[in-house]
Amino acid sequence: MAPATSSPPAAPPVDAPVPGQGESRPRPPSWLRALLISLAVVAAGFALGAAWYKYERAASIQPPVVKRTTDGWHITAQQQREFSGLGLNGTRLLWQNGASIEYLDLASGRLRLLGPGSGMRTTWDPAVGDRYSVWFEAERMESLAARAVAYDTRSGRRWTLAEIGSVRSYPAISGDVAVWCSAAALGSPAINGARVGNGATFEVGPGDGAPVVFGGLVVWAASWKGPFYAHELASGTSRPLVAGLTNGRLTGLALAGRTLVWGQSPEAPGSAAGVVATVDIDGGETTTLASGVSGLSGPAYDGRTVVWGERTASGDRVIGRRLDGGPAFVVAATDGTVKEVAVSGDTVAWIAATGASGYELIVMRLPR
Amino acid sequence: MSPAIPARRLRRTKPHPSVSRDRLLLLLLVELWLLNVADLALTRYSIWLGFATESNNVMDYFLSAGTVPALAFKVGIVTLGSLLLWRLRAYRVATVAAALLTGVFATVVAYQVLWILSLR
Numbered sequence: 001m002a003p004a005t006s007s008p009p010a011a012p013p014v015d016a017p018v019p020g021q022g023e024s025r026p027r028p029p030s031w032l033r034a035l036l037i038s039l040a041v042v043a044a045g046f047a048l049g050a051a052w053y054k055y056e057r058a059a060s061i062q063p064p065v066v067k068r069t070t071d072g073w074h075i076t077a078q079q080q081r082e083f084s085g086l087g088l089n090g091t092r093l094l095w096q097n098g099a100s101i102e103y104l105d106l107a108s109g110r111l112r113l114l115g116p117g118s119g120m121r122t123t124w125d126p127a128v129g130d131r132y133s134v135w136f137e138a139e140r141m142e143s144l145a146a147r148a149v150a151y152d153t154r155s156g157r158r159w160t161l162a163e164i165g166s167v168r169s170y171p172a173i174s175g176d177v178a179v180w181c182s183a184a185a186l187g188s189p190a191i192n193g194a195r196v197g198n199g200a201t202f203e204v205g206p207g208d209g210a211p212v213v214f215g216g217l218v219v220w221a222a223s224w225k226g227p228f229y230a231h232e233l234a235s236g237t238s239r240p241l242v243a244g245l246t247n248g249r250l251t252g253l254a255l256a257g258r259t260l261v262w263g264q265s266p267e268a269p270g271s272a273a274g275v276v277a278t279v280d281i282d283g284g285e286t287t288t289l290a291s292g293v294s295g296l297s298g299p300a301y302d303g304r305t306v307v308w309g310e311r312t313a314s315g316d317r318v319i320g321r322r323l324d325g326g327p328a329f330v331v332a333a334t335d336g337t338v339k340e341v342a343v344s345g346d347t348v349a350w351i352a353a354t355g356a357s358g359y360e361l362i363v364m365r366l367p368r
Numbered sequence: 369m370s371p372a373i374p375a376r377r378l379r380r381t382k383p384h385p386s387v388s389r390d391r392l393l394l395l396l397l398v399e400l401w402l403l404n405v406a407d408l409a410l411t412r413y414s415i416w417l418g419f420a421t422e423s424n425n426v427m428d429y430f431l432s433a434g435t436v437p438a439l440a441f442k443v444g445i446v447t448l449g450s451l452l453l454w455r456l457r458a459y460r461v462a463t464v465a466a467a468l469l470t471g472v473f474a475t476v477v478a479y480q481v482l483w484i485l486s487l488r
Binding site: 027031033038046049113118 | 387419421472
């Protein structure tokens with residue numbers, strides 16, 4: 001009977017030739033060969049990691065296609081993803097690409113994916129200032145536990161700025177002050193804010209509208225049709241603003257310095273009675289910059305130039321007008337429908353929905 | 369009478385000592401150790417940047433306690449594993465295991481490096 005186990009035979013000599021292989025000589029031990037084999041293992045791992053990264057980018061993240069043009073950038077969404085939440089400040093361009101928050105440095109052309117963070121599935125339109133940007137993230141759209149996330153364009157760090165409850169508006173930012181409208185669980189909506197630099201949060205006051213901020217001044221519309229309220233952060237005082245509002249739905253609100261710019265459009269589809277207007281916060285007449293506008297989008301305002309999108313019989317176009325004088329001028333005629341516009345200095349950007357590729361984002365220089 | 373358990377099941381792996389393989393194993397373990405430290409450094413940096421969270425609960429516990437406890441735990445575990453593999457160096461499977469571990473760590477490190485570079 002054969003034994004169930006047997007003791008192992010004596011180990012062969014070190015690197016001895018295998019019996020029966022004739023005259024083949026054993027290769028002497030070599031540090032170089034061992035090093036090359038071990039480095040090949042590491043190189044194979046690196047290649048696998050790079051392939052993993054490339055596959056994830058292509059299959060899951062699906063970044064937009066970014067192309068430099070003669071006077072700007074042309075960005076196209078992939079897989080019919082929707083672009084929104086356009087924010088432009090200097091060379092910093094942020095927008096929402098599906099559920100992703102994208103950041104393009106217009107100076108270098110570097111595209112960075114800022115959000116959503118791990119465990120988060122939903123984001124809301126971002127806002128970008130001269131250093132920080134802020135947006136909201138949550139596990140799902142209906143979440144009562146959304147959080148405001150901040151990103152520092154200088155250090156490249158992102159962090160949770162505040163737990164905000166349920167989202168009632170997109171954020172706005174100026175300097176290191178971010179404001180938004182949110183409601184805590186079982187609470188009433190309020191205009192809230194935070195100092196991005198030190199994380200201190202504060203309540204501006206009760207209200208349910210999308211606020212804008214510039215310096216220490218916060219303005220929001222109490223409803224989609226107004227009226228406007230202004231709040232001075234330094235003094236803590238709020239007051240209603242006297243502005244010549246029409247009965248239309250607000251399409252955009254922008255604040256720079258002490259000047260508020262807004263757009264209103266009739267709710268009846270196809271109506272060409274949209275208005276772009278401006279008013280001095282400290283009092284004064286409402287100035288109408290454009291009227292009889294069809295398909296109004298925006299406006300955006302950077303302190304000098306107001307930009308908006310409008311529809312004409314020959315297609316959509318982006319219009320600009322400088323508040324320091326001069327008539328309105330055509331920035332560009334666009335393909336598709338202009339959804340959002342942004343302006344900063346001599347740069348203008350807009351999002352257009354096109355039939356063929358879904359959404360595209362155009363960045364170009366303002367005509368002089 | 370036949371044995372209750374087939375003999376081949378109880379056969380023990382034979383040791384095959386080899387100086388060449390010892391050298392390869394030593395280099396693989398050194399690379400594994402370095403990649404392990406790189407993995408910790410990259411993970412710590414990603415968390416500092418705010419773009420990552422540690423999904424391993426045990427490491428998350430040590431990372432929450434600080435960099436030194438995390439470093440001690442992670443380096444300690446891999447050092448212990450490396451010493452174990454080195455003690456078993458007479459067996460080919462020890463070298464295969466070290467190569468697999470080194471390859472996996474290299475994969476993770478390469479992914480992290482590319483991911484962090486995309487954020488900078």
